Amino acid sequence: MRHILSEAKISPEALVASNSFHADVVREVAAAVAANEWTVVGMSGNPFVAKARRYLESKGTSFKYLEYGSYVSGWKPRLAIKLWSGWPTFPQVFHNGVLIGGFTDLKRYLP
Numbered sequence: 001m002r003h004i005l006s007e008a009k010i011s012p013e014a015l016v017a018s019n020s021f022h023a024d025v026v027r028e029v030a031a032a033v034a035a036n037e038w039t040v041v042g043m044s045g046n047p048f049v050a051k052a053r054r055y056l057e058s059k060g061t062s063f064k065y066l067e068y069g070s071y072v073s074g075w076k077p078r079l080a081i082k083l084w085s086g087w088p089t090f091p092q093v094f095h096n097g098v099l100i101g102g103f104t105d106l107k108r109y110l111p
Contacts, residue, residue, distance in 0.1 A: 002086055022080035029066060029081055033094045038063035041081060041092040044070040049091040052103040059110060 007015065033039045038056060040063050042049030049067075056063050068077045078090065085092055085099055093100045093109075100109045 004086070018083070021083070022077045025068065025077040026080050026084045029084070032064045032066055033097055036064040037096055039066065039094040040064070041066045041068070041094075042090045043068055043074065043078060046071070046090055048089075048103040052091045052093055052106055055103070055106060056110075061110070 029041055038061055040049070040052055040056070042065065044067055053065060068074045068081065081092065082088060087099055087101065089102055091102055093102065093106045095109070100106055
């Protein structure tokens with residue numbers, strides 16, 4: 001079980017702010033994860049995102065790719081995704097609605 005602050009320890013105002021932080025992006029990612037067998041969430045310029053995409057392509061696996069900014073832009077939407085998933089880095093790879101992890105985790109999961 002990952003450690004996360006109990007909602008009982010968060011003020012109602014802070015909960016509202018947290019839940020509305022780039023909620024449109026979180027809804028988009030959640031919808032893609034629910035609708036696709038494989039989903040990769042990433043950012044441009046990240047070599048591990050590119051490796052994950054190439055790896056899935058080499059396996060003949062179709063996937064939905066969502067990209068949010070680069071190293072110099074889009075950090076707030078990516079932060080909202082990280083808060084939602086609990087995964088600290090990109091890519092975030094999902095299979096059948098389950099977070100697999102990043103590129104290294106993908107290679108172990110789908111040898």
